[in-house]
Amino acid sequence: MKKLTELLSGDEPANLALTERDAVAKTLSAASSLKVYPQSSCGGKGVLYAMGRSGIEKTVLRLSSANDGTAVKVGGKDMFMQKLPCNHETAVKLRAEASFLAPKLVGTATSGGCGDRLGIATPGHIQAIIGTGVVPYLAQQSIREMERTRRTPDQVMDCATFGVLEAGWVGGFGSDADHLKKPENVDYTMAAGFTMFTIDPGDHVDNDADKLPEADLRTKMSALPWDGLETSAKETLSRYSGKKIDVAGLDLTFSEEDILRAAVKYGKAVNHTVMMYRYIKGKGKPFELEMSVDETDSPTTTLEHYYFASELRRLGAEWIGLAPRFIGRFEKGVDYIGDIPAFEKAYIEHCKVAEAFGNYKLSIHSGSDKFSIYPICAKHAKGRVHLKTAGTSYLEALRTVACVNEPLFLEILAFAIGRYEEDKKSYHVSADLAKVIRPEACKHLNAPDILDQFDTRQAFHVTFGSVLTADDGKRFKTAIMQTLREHEEKHYEIIAKHMRKHFAPLAG
Numbered sequence: 001m002k003k004l005t006e007l008l009s010g011d012e013p014a015n016l017a018l019t020e021r022d023a024v025a026k027t028l029s030a031a032s033s034l035k036v037y038p039q040s041s042c043g044g045k046g047v048l049y050a051m052g053r054s055g056i057e058k059t060v061l062r063l064s065s066a067n068d069g070t071a072v073k074v075g076g077k078d079m080f081m082q083k084l085p086c087n088h089e090t091a092v093k094l095r096a097e098a099s100f101l102a103p104k105l106v107g108t109a110t111s112g113g114c115g116d117r118l119g120i121a122t123p124g125h126i127q128a129i130i131g132t133g134v135v136p137y138l139a140q141q142s143i144r145e146m147e148r149t150r151r152t153p154d155q156v157m158d159c160a161t162f163g164v165l166e167a168g169w170v171g172g173f174g175s176d177a178d179h180l181k182k183p184e185n186v187d188y189t190m191a192a193g194f195t196m197f198t199i200d201p202g203d204h205v206d207n208d209a210d211k212l213p214e215a216d217l218r219t220k221m222s223a224l225p226w227d228g229l230e231t232s233a234k235e236t237l238s239r240y241s242g243k244k245i246d247v248a249g250l251d252l253t254f255s256e257e258d259i260l261r262a263a264v265k266y267g268k269a270v271n272h273t274v275m276m277y278r279y280i281k282g283k284g285k286p287f288e289l290e291m292s293v294d295e296t297d298s299p300t301t302t303l304e305h306y307y308f309a310s311e312l313r314r315l316g317a318e319w320i321g322l323a324p325r326f327i328g329r330f331e332k333g334v335d336y337i338g339d340i341p342a343f344e345k346a347y348i349e350h351c352k353v354a355e356a357f358g359n360y361k362l363s364i365h366s367g368s369d370k371f372s373i374y375p376i377c378a379k380h381a382k383g384r385v386h387l388k389t390a391g392t393s394y395l396e397a398l399r400t401v402a403c404v405n406e407p408l409f410l411e412i413l414a415f416a417i418g419r420y421e422e423d424k425k426s427y428h429v430s431a432d433l434a435k436v437i438r439p440e441a442c443k444h445l446n447a448p449d450i451l452d453q454f455d456t457r458q459a460f461h462v463t464f465g466s467v468l469t470a471d472d473g474k475r476f477k478t479a480i481m482q483t484l485r486e487h488e489e490k491h492y493e494i495i496a497k498h499m500r501k502h503f504a505p506l507a508g
């Protein structure tokens, strides 16, 4: 934190000192006729930024010594203030001139993915992350989520920028264009400024490989895309088969059958991932890469992880994170379901493979609400962990709605019940529709607590797209946004409380 004079003359972004910020917020509020968020005052390189609101409408304030705005005396200094609407043009301008308002490369620092399907949770995410040392990925959305919510990469990025400014967060943040399957997904998200790309080669994973007889495996092995893999079946077998490999102190041995199964299962995925990696690299912009195979049918074994990483490394790919499909069930919005000691054993082995190939992060997808495994991840990853969450913030937004606008919440519940069977199809969930709490039963319950009931939580989780786009957003989204904006402190508090339970166990 810096005093105004130091802040303006400094190159590094900083927050305004606590001793000055309330007085500055008061001055700016009076000059702009807005209610300025005191914590939003921050800046550097001659510019002071702040965020103000009038009703539920927000406006960026930009002050400098250049004579292009309203003259204001701030902290004894003559400055000129511009009022900028929270639109795409302003967001682009802010990112271009202030590095802390644009995403950065995060590398292998401990990090947390904060997907935000409504685009207004960022200040809550920041409250959760402050003091943990965990780097937040604030602009994070998968192609599937954007399709379901009818949002664009620009909107996701802009919401993160404005949320960061409102919170006065100068610590930097990452962006994650999540679950990209095709080159055009890269173009689409890179144009909006995304710098981390999560490649999902899941469509190219051959899930049958786990069960096929050897003869079929050999047929499939010979048909792999060997040109793209820049090797041959024979070379691949001799590279791994029968070799005892020391992986950071863990001995791995591939039998011929093991390598056949691993190559048939993941060979095409390696080929696809390398194609995507080279495509992104060819754009010539700074970027970082994560690879995810978390949505495959069966867990990724240690040997398969080794094969996948080793082949990608041989082909020159570089990445900061990899998401295996871990053992047990990572269902949406609820705690880990499975054998925890078995998870720990497998997790340790995955950590060793990651250590052997550049010590990248293991990325925990569908990572929200998995409270029983965070201590294990923190213990063994030694900081090399990325915890990815998305839908849980939407659920906590609904909890806020339940607190302050119960009739709206009950209408959403009734609608979600009607949509669940259809919407659950592309998700890992096991909620039983019959057990989802009915709106009429809510009379006897505390509405916010309904979000803690397993089946009801999952029903809300998978129906977000249908809820938010019903009647083009007019049915629920407008009212949800209005409610959350009118009660934003409560919303941020609920988000922060919930997300802190995710990030605090990963800290230091």
Ligand SMILES: [Zn+2]
Binding pocket: 179, 292, 294, 295, 365, 366
């Ligand atoms: Zn995932």
